[in-house]
Amino acid sequence: MKKIYVREDWCLGCHLCEYYCANANLGGGDMWKNLKGKAIRPRIRVEGDNNVSFAVQCRHCDEPHCLKGCIAGAISIIEGVVSIDQNKCVGCCTCVLTCPYGCIVPTETGVMSKCELCVNNAGQAKKDKEGGIVGFIPACVQNCPNNAIVVEETEVTA
Amino acid sequence: MDLYVYPEFEVVRNEKKCICCQACSRQCANLVHSYDEATDCMEADDSKCVNCHRCVTLCPTKALKIVKSDHTFRPNANWSQATINELYLQANSGGVLLSSMGNPQPHPSYFDRLLLNASQVTNPSIDPLREPMETKVFLGRKTPVPPLEANNTTAVPEPYNPDGTLKTEMSPQIELSMPLMFSAMSYGSISYNAHASLARAATQLGICYNTGEGGLHKDFYQYGPNTIVQVASGRFGIHADYLDAGAAVEIKMGQGAKPGIGGHLPGKKNVGQVAQTRMTPEGSDAISPAPHHDIYSIEDLRQLVYSLKEATGNRKPIIVKIAAVHNVAAIASGIARSGADIIAIDGFRGGTGAAPTRIRDNVGIPIELALACVDARLRDEGIRDDVSLVVGGSIRSSADWIKAIALGADACYIATGALMALGCHLCRSCHTALCNWGIATQRPDLVKRLNPEIGTQHLVNLVHAWQHELKEVMGGMGINSVEALRGNRLMLRAVGMTKEEMNMLGVKMAGESA
Incomplete structure (x- = not known):
């Protein structure tokens, strides 16, 4: 199955993934219309400082x-x-407490949200020549300026 | 109090679109941008901006642009704004002005006034998508191999053996899939990741990149067959394995951006692996002298050429690189007779990581003229086939490249263009070592901004695109091998040139028949 992972060698700590994530999960489109003057609730979060940084999001654990x-x-x-x-x-926030990676984020309404690999974000759909949806490319992966965030088919279990 | 110089650029922020994500402030190594919590606004200090476009590129809402300040002195056709500001800077500092990258002055370009030919009716053009089109070239001496001893007296050896059979042994050659190479940029002037990108791209493309004078990092020996190793006046990082690692050895006598002067890597940049690779004490200034202290004549040069041939077992062609200066044709003739296999000429628009502004902007001659007069001189003297000619110094597009080949170049060197493919925005601030694109810097957090996977792909894309264009143009001319384009000045016509300029370039006026 597909997993997003971050190559910390190339993560710049620019935090752009957080904004692209927040925007994609608000329906996409013009970022400034969605995010101007608001506190963002991204489902990906950059940890670290200027020297070593990496983005963390749901590992989609098997169990x-x-x-x-x-x-x-x-x-x-x-x-x-x-x-x-x-x-x-x-x-109830039980999931927030149990997630070892801190990857579950409460929304403004109090219900929880988490990275779902953008599969519910129509704006992130990958389409074939006829316009049929063949998959989804997560917003963080698509917009990372240094290709630090990649989504790959992997057998590794978290 | 210092004389005040108004900032050259102004950061314009579209407040409606700015979402204060602070990507700009996190990415600006010059510390232009900052977030003000009190007003919940981003601020910019224009005086620090070098106009590198890092923030503009990364801004997710495209809320930023950089404009040239319209602040002005009383208009003066003689004293330009730049001249006045530079004078103030020197009055403040007492120092030599430093600049980077190529000469930006509005000197005339000859490439722009040369036009290419194409076939019509009486000779067939070729469709490169349907018919084979050869772009492979070999660089090196094409005439019989001279004896390996430096004291041999035969400049042009006999093509026959004493028993009358033809000599068939070839001098060592560089094989290139197309007549293009990445020119010398040292590890130190550019980053590890920039070198990695160039090395990997050259290997994928079947061309060569050049180490520059800073030695070869141990990680890059694996790309040896696509590497040209350089020997410069500082002799940094040179040992037997280094000389043997590459496809050729280049002796750097001069650089187009700063003919006649050497180089200076400040001690604070000569650290860690850069110092290790250069084999210099960490933290010491790495100074390349203006001349090679053992070369004061063509005869001295010959000794170094032959020393390097012996050191590499005569398996590597030797390149001698010079800057295009007034007497370039005579110098090139001397180099051809010194036993060098390839002459590289760097025009006055060539780039640099740091050079005195006045030298960069005023010393040297255009590469088009240097190339034409060297090619003509070597032909006149019957020694053109003893050497290959490689030219660089602002080959900006495939059009410049094709015109240079038609003027007589065996291959071209590109570097500024290659760096632009890696992200360089020509802000010409390399000498500050704060390159926001991770190219001309050694600061680890900046270096990692250049992911060699992306860099390599962009370089490969660029060169492939140029190769396609070369094939298209050659096809239009009815030429199916780049060897047949080389020195084919009938494929060029001049517009807007004087008779003397056309004579120097060896081209006819547009409208004049062959």
């Missing part, structure tokens, strides 16, 4: 602690992507 801990049954694995059904989420 996710968040899924086990969810009291509302809102978290499930859909085609390998650990996903949150925001209609079921009751905002």
Whole structure:
């Protein structure tokens, strides 16, 4: 299955992935219209300083602690992507507490959000010549200025 | 109090679009941008801006642009704004003005006044997509191999053996998939990642890159077959394995951006692996003297050429690189007779990591004229085939490249163009060592901004694009081998030149028949 990972050798700590993530999850389009004057709630977060930095986002664990801990049954694995059904989420924050990577982020409304590899963001769809959707390219991967964030098919389990 | 110089550029921020993500402030090594918490606004200190476009490129909302300040002195056709400001800077500092990259002055370009030919009706043009088009070249001596001893007296050896059979042994050659190479930029002047990009791209493309005078980092010996190793007046990083590592050895006598003067890598940049690679004490200034202290004549040069041939077992062609100066034809003739296999000439627009401004802007001659007169001189003297000619110094596009080949070059060197493919925006601030693009810097957090995977791909794309254009133009001329374009000045016509200029270039006026 596909996973996003970060090559810290090339991560510049520019934090642009956070903004592109926040924008993509607000429907995409003009970033300034979505984000001007707002505190962003990105599902990817850059750690580190100017010398060593790397972006962290959901590892899409095979046996996710968040899924086990969810009291509302809102978290499930859909085609390998650990996903949150925001209609079921009751905002208890158990998943926030159990995630070892700190990758679950409360939204403004109190329900949780997390990286879902942009599979629900129509703006990140990869299309073939006829316009059919063949996959999704995560916004952070697409816009990293130094190709530090990559999405690859991997067998490695978190 | 210092004389005040108004900032040259102004940062213009579209406040409607700026979302204060601070990417600009995080990315600017010159510390132009900053975030002001009190007003929740980004601010800019124009006086620090070098106009490198790093912030403009990375700004996710495209809220930034850099404009040239319209602040003005009383207009004066004789005293330009730049001249006045430079005078103030010198009055403040008492120092020599430093600059980087190539000569930006509005000197006339001859490439721009040369036009290319194409076939019509009476001779067939060729479609390069349907028919083979050869761009491979070999650089090196094409005439019989002279004896290896430096004291041999036969400048042009007999083509026959004593028993009357033809000599068939060839001098060592550089094989290139197309007549283009990346010219010398030292490790120290540019970063590890820039070198990695050039080395990998040259290997993928089947061409060569050049180490410059700073030695060869141990990681890059694997790219040896596509490397030209340089021996300059400072003799930095030179040892037997280094000389043997490359496809050829280049003796650097001069550089187009600063003919007649040497180089100076400040001690604070000569650190870590740069110092190790240069084999110099860490923190010491790495000074390349203006002359080679053992070369004061063609005879002395001959000794070094033959020393290097012996050191490499006569397996590597020797290149001698000079700057294009007034007496270039006679000097090139001497170099051809010194036993060198290849002459590289660097025009006055060639780039540099740091040079005194006055020298960069005023010393040397255009590469078009230097190339034409050297090619003509070597032909006149019957020694053109003893050497290959490589030219550089602002080959800006495939058009310049093609015109240089038609004027007589066996191959061209590009460096400024290659750096631009790596992200360089020609802000001409290399000498500050704060390159925001990770090219002309050794600061680790800046160096890593150049990911060699991206850099290599951009270089490969650029050179492939130029190769396509070369093939298209050659096809239009009805030429299917770049060897047949070389020195083919009938493929060139001049516009807007004087008779003397056309004579010097050996080209006819547009409209004049062959």
